[in-house]
Amino acid sequence: MRSTTNLDEAARVMTICNACRYCEGHCAVFQAMELRLEFNTENLDYLANLCHNCGSCYHNCQYAPPHEFNLNVAAVFADLRQENYAAYAWPAPLGRLYSQNGLWISILTAIMLGLFMAGGAVLTGADFFAAHPNQFYGVISHNVLVTLFGTVGILVLLALGLSIRKFWRAMSLPSPWSLDWPSVWMGVKAALSLKYLDGGNGQGCSYPNEKPSMLRRWFHQATFWGFMLCFAATSTATVMHYGLDLPAPYGYISLPKILGVLGGLGLLIGPIGLLMLKRRADPAIKGQSNSGMDTSFLVLLFATSITGLLLMLLSKSSWVGLALCLHLGFVMALFLSMPYGKFIHGFYRLIALVAFAVEQQKHQAVVGVSQANRIEMENLS
């Protein structure tokens, strides 16, 4: 059981919030809180991952600083998330990468860019700045790419999977085979629609400032679906390559290109919008320890997208080598940082939202409650 100053502060804050409850309409955090009388490591990690750091509860709080109760749920949970991302990371020592996250991701990116540049230059020699008949495969061959990214992909999936399993267990969820699927679907729906970025009544949350706004929800959707479309583009291309014997490069009117271009645009608009909002956001709700985690993830997504689109435009020109190596460097850095950066938040939020749906279904706390100790809360007025 972890015991830290972040957890102590989160427990203090939640105890006061639980006696007030004015914010119960805003989001799942407060409705989940109301099912509890006491706060511990598991249920605070759960509540922290239900929090989307929108700031509505901070701006509307009668006990926000300078009040002596000094409540700032958004900031407390931001710090606690940073801490529990590290705590659930696999392998455990790499959890340390969550502190100074922006710094190490920058270093990683620089190294990856350097390696791909050098690798590309070595592989093509004097032809690095030349056009190739089979476009980018002329710089680095298909098989080399598959081997490289396949291996890294497996390692990344393993690290992600084991981190997620640890968090899943902490959330007291049953094995995936005995899940209550209607609840899971509710959780998935809440996650996909970013339900709790609507402020609780469809008018938006207090981000970047006190005035309710839906901007963050839209930009986040652009980012998320942009990512998913790019993922779909890659998957389609894989099927076409291996299943239909239709190797790349593909024309502009092809499924991988259409999906990839749309996704790429989402990954330009979304991250830029989110970065702009983040710059303008009230520093009070950001917490102390983010250390560039959000920003580095958004910048990597943006860089991956813009270099990908550039590569597409330049793939027949003599700049293809440079464009490819740039793109691959960013993609590799993004891949490697996935289990140890902001990317993980999507899974933890989804799991927390599924746990929330289960609890709402049962009208009972599940996370952080030992079976013998569960209190029937139905009689609570």
Added chain:
Amino acid sequence: MSISTQCFDVVVAGGGQAGLIAAIVAAEAGAKVCLLEGAPKSYRGGNTRHTRNLRPMHDGPLSVLSGVYDEHEYWDDLLRVTKGKTNEPMARMMLRESAGCVDWLERRGVQFQPPLGGTLHLGRTNAFFMGGGKQLVNALYRWAEGLSIDIRYDAKVTDIAFENNRFLGAYVGDECIKGKTFIAAAGGFEANVEWLREAWGPVADNFLIRGTPYNRGELLKLLLDKGAMQIGEPDQCHAVAIDGRAPKFDGGICTRVDCVSLGIVVNKNAKRFYDEGEDFWPKRYAIWGRLVAKQPDQIGHVIIDTKSKGAFMPPVFPAETANTIEDLAIKVGLDPQTLKETVDQFNAAVQPGDFDHTELDGLATAGLEVNKTNWARPIDSPPYSAYSLKPGITFTYLGVGVDQSARMLMSDDKPSENIFAAGEIMAGNVLGEGYLAGIGMTIGNVFGQIAGREAAKYALNH
């Protein structure tokens, strides 16, 4: 002394809901408005910051409210809680006007909480502000800024220039802010401990103030000194029993202790003094402030056993707990023998019956000097828990008289020509005694709108 050359149409003193609404209504009617908020920006909004809902009349479903809450039922409720200490024509006018409150606020960016199912059962009579009163405050300040109202923080009115029952200007320190009309919306005096002491004697030193420390009643005193008609008495206040460890000011809603009806309450001599199970807690919490205020040192202790754990809203401070009544007594500073005797006598007096906290279950004690008439379960299952209680003042009733157009009345019953009042400073006109959840915000809202409208009308015609 500096006198600004600028003359406003309407000068509003007080930046809580009533003052904000008055300022907005006046500005929307075309008046040039100055809003003087006595608190700094971070504490703006007076006690509106601590509120949660208002209570509008409605003849059918209204926004987040279900069903019907008509004038007839509303008036009955008001008559019951005030025991007739109200002004019927004015109160009925207010009830009817309240039907438009929710819509008015929603059009200006205030959000109400959609029903959540289960947590609170006031979905018919009370419309809850999303996130609480501070959200309303923030939204209305944004709206007021959009109307170019001159908003000044840290601007407590220290004097008013007043001639022949006419307002000329308001002093904020050395500066005089001139205006054609004045709207007094600066709340009551509950945070003015010296004034409370005048009314209550030294016991007032042990009162906790649940709301803003800025409601010191300076403007109310000024107006009464200038000859305004007085409504209510200085010793009238809405006082509930709150956790004795709450901060002196500004503890707000979370300091309430909701387990009185589940246990027993003793004073510092470890003796019970009132029927804890007289009625449902929401109907009784408001008398316990006064009850505790009458006990020695103005302190009480509510004692429950483990059977009651989880059956009430979780309190903000942890209970003192112990496995024996004697140990619990020592922890909270009571005489162990006396408390043991009190609990033993109580337990022995419990009559047979079934406990049901959702109804008046008649589970009572018999033969005690002070019997508990409902929910009287023996206190016999350790661990035992104790919460200390002190009187917490929510608001005061003393105010200035107004007529139905929110014009302030002078002590000769004649309305002042250009002074209006809205909110807690005049709430006693309608609510002479008692309390209904959300009625304070409803009064502030309706009279804020009337005062703003009438002040603008006067100013634009003179």
